Structures are given as structure tokens and as C-alpha cells.
Amino acid sequence: QQPVQSPQAVILREGEDAVINCSSSKALYSVHWYRQKHGEAPVFLMILLKGGEQKGHDKISASFNEKKQQSSLYLTASQLSYSGTYFCGTEMDSSYKLIFGSGTRLLVRP
């Protein structure tokens, strides 16, 4: 039931792009994305809903493939502040449970 995230870790140079993937074996209602910096609380980035509705931040984009039950988070022109662990959370219909993946560690270097 836990979604699978890939890659587990990625190192970028400032200005490079990255894609983080999240997949589920179950039909999903929504996919959430959060970023957590070490020792801090997770911060909401993006939610993608079944049917295509999307809410999030301007500088981060994401997609949700309902047929494949996969979501991808796109980080373009990465900045040092993008460093942290990215978690996807998935929710199935009427479950009211947001189950998080194991996370993707992103490090952006100067």
C-alpha cells in the first residue's frame, strides 16, 4: 500500500533539473508532494487530484498519470534551497489515509 519513490537519492548542480517519481499498485484519488529539510517539518508543495485538478506552487510542477497510478515531480533550474527529502503521499478513494513513500533525498550543490 505504501507508494514507491524513485530515485532514492539524487545530487544536482545548481541550475540542473530533476524528476522524482511516485508509483502505486492501487487506484489513487490524490497524490501529495512534500519537502522536508533536516530537523524540520514537512512542507506542502503540490496536490494532484483524480480528474486532473492540481494545486501547488508556481515554481514546481507535477503530473499524475491515472492509468498507471504514477506521479512525477519536476524541479527545474534547481536552487540550493531545493535540497531536502521529498515525500509523495498517496490517498485511495474514501480512505482518508495519506500514506507516504520512503522519500527521495535531493542535494543541490553550488
Added chain:
Amino acid sequence: DSGVTQTPKHLITATGQRVTLRCSPRSGDLSVYWYQQSLDQGLQFLIQYYNGEERAKGNILERFSAQQFPDLHSELNLSSLELGDSALYFCASSGTGARDGYTFGSGTRLTVV
């Protein structure tokens, strides 16, 4: 400040003891969620409350219990504590049951010695 308040920030207690963690949700949010995060691990869903009622349960141990009060604050009670219960416990809140993002509190770091 996210608007979600968790107290205490740190807690050190002995095995076998009982503790209570408190969470005040963001103003206007009716849903409260509890998550456990062990060292360098992911976020494990424990339980969710909506407007005072339990709505969903995750892998919450029988030694753990929670409730949400009429003023919407929530408490997570952990009893018969074991070393393995040491973790960061997060509370999050969200809007009126709609598909909004979660706002997390800063967490309570529990250390069982």
C-alpha cells in the same frame, strides 16, 4: 510558524512510562492527523480525526490512543513506552475534509531511555 502548534517540543522519559502529546490545528481546520517518524525514516500514519470523530486509523499500536476535543485540539497518548517508541511525532491539519494539503506542526521529539 505554520499555524499548527505542538507541545512539548522535546520529551525525555523512561521505559514503561506514559506521555501525552498535544496539537492545536491551524485556525479553521477540522481535520487532525498524527504521524510517527523514526530516525531517518519515512512518515508513518497513525490516526486521523475530523471534527471530533475518528475517521481513519493506520498502524497505531494498542498502547497508543488519541482523541480530538470540542475545541479541535488533539492529544496523542503513548503508554507503556518502549525504547523503539523514540521518534519524532508530527501532527498535521487540513481544511474541511476537502482535498487540501496538510500543514504540519514542528513535531514533538520523544526520547525513551
